[in-house]
Amino acid sequence: MQFDSAGKAISGLRVIGYGILVLCLIDLVDILYPFQAFNSDWEFNTVGNLVERVGFPLVGFGLIFLGEESNRSKIERFLLKPLSWVLMVYAIAYWVLVPIGVSSAWRIHNQNNAQLVSQLSQQREQVKAAQTQIQKLSDEQLKALVQRSTVSGLQNFNADEFRKRQLENIQTTAQQTETQAKVALEQRSKNLLKKAIKWTLGGVIAGAVFLYLWYLSGWARMKKVRSRPLAMTR
Template sequence: MAETEIREPNIRETDNQEKDIREFVELEFTKLSKLVGTIQPLIEIINLWRLLGYGMLVLALLDTIEIFVPPSVMNPTWEFQTMGRLVNQVGVPLIAMLFVFSGKLTKRAKWEPRILSFLSHLTLLVALLYLLLIPLGVVNTVRLYNTNLEQIRAGYEQRLSQANQAEKQLSQTSPTEIDSLIKRQGGSLNGRNPEDVKNQILSELTQAKQQLKTQKETNQSSVTLNLFKNSVKWNLGALISAALFFTIWKETRWARKKVV
């Protein structure tokens, strides 16, 4: 068999290969430089987000303290309204958490990992607290419903009792007494029959009692509707808030790693 001829690499080919390698390295280095230049402004924005997040958390804490001061535990109205305020203001701490946790551990100060670990654990506690608001909200809804109906009923019965008392007294009043009563008040029958005036007043009292009943039913309907609208809104809001805080806790497990 003929020996295989081994050809030495041509110097020109070697130079071309080295040139291609240099061009490839320069091209990749240029791409990397552009990428770094693009990322740097993003890192600066993330740092700003984090600063805003910490500030919003402090503001949210101050708002929460203001909500609970002064406390009025066992007062269904205060508890129900407090629940509503906590749900209505939940957007601020949620956005703050998003800002604070952005970028994970990239470019963090030395003190931040411990704060992030604390905040991550805190989100689970807050999620549980929002879940506990739901049964409390349902119980307070029932308590307020019964209280409102009792107040409306008591007010209606009081005014109805006054109208019945006036009707009874008027029924026992003679035409002469009616004439004297009107004159004492500076009025005059103007030739009208006292009995007709008496019947007219009795008729007006009957209409007033019917209006009281209609007003009571309207108030009951309006108060009940507003109460249940707020109850549904705030209980669903508490459930959604709990789910969002739980999601943040779940997605920030990297922040709960052992901090040296």
Template sequence: MQDIQVPAMGRQTFSTLRGIGYFLLALFFLDFFTIIIPAKFTDAVWELNTYGQIVERVPLLLLSFPLVFFGEYSARLKWEQLATKIISWLALIMAIFFLLGVPLDIVNSFRVQNLRKGEVIAKVAQQNSPLQAIAERLEKAKTDSEVKDVLKLITPQQQALVARIPKPQEVKKKLLTEITTSINQTQSQSEEVKRRISNALWKDSIKWAIAATLSGLFLVYLWMQSKWARVGINY
């Protein structure tokens, strides 16, 4: 079958547009392999961030396919018969990648959220542990002498001053109140931090899931529309 004849200016335009398409496709896969290497599969943070970075670059991919397929058989070189066939199937492969990645994106978002919350809880526990230990000692101290002993442990450099405290029980009560307030404030701040982490995480995750779904469907459409490339033609 003879190639469709087009004017010289038209042939040059086809070649330029398709060249841009091949170039954008190459750029996307250059980014793709740079992002996934080295791979850290089963690492929820890596999987989520990697999927998100790839989805963020999907405009390059979506623009490259229509440019490569532009004009179907018109003014194509012989090597493009195989190239367009491979690229047509590549559109379907990438569609599957994006669509199957959506459930993984959601699952990994829950995993990362739990991981980040666990880190915040551990940090708060580390901060509050010394205060809780002091509070427990003060609670157990019943006599003035016992209270002073605890205060000396808290402020070893001011033992002489502690020994002259006239009302240790009032100091004990005040310290317990301050410790309780400090612990409650830290807990409240940690809840706010966890809320911000969740909001930021799910904002990105949902954006990536929607973008990946739409991109996957569009790539399936491109694959269907490029059936001519898979059928082939004799140049």
């Protein structure tokens, strides 16, 4: 009969739904452990992992509540009400992830900027020290330094020209390194903003979908859920 095949199909899908939720629980423990509150990178990546995987619990709950009260065992009927409220918990949790993600992204951005400022400050001090050291060297010291680092002999060595060229090379290298660091920071900031927007929208949408599923599963929160068979199809 079509009724039997339809009932078995729905029961099978519900079992798949329960299996998906169990796997989601295992995945959730793996994501949250070890817990590192107030760690900006961990918070931001955790928000991203939860949002990226939100499709699995959505599918799992959707399959579990498929067919409403039809062909439910006593144990299953007992579980439906708390599972329905779990949907509300999921909705609230994903909405809470939104400010956490935004806050952690902002802190990461500030940390990256502070790190760049510190890096450039150290680099400028090193450049200044190197330039000062070269300027303090006498012509004889410069010539001796070059002689130790070259195999061929020195002809027409001009200490002033050599000193000027070395100072220019140091300054050019420092400017190139600074430019590369700023470009790298700009790229990281763009990627950070892109992920923050994506995961923020994902958290809002996921929370709304979970809330809608909670609304649709209102029948499971009734005082008593009746187990009734599916209507026979003609």
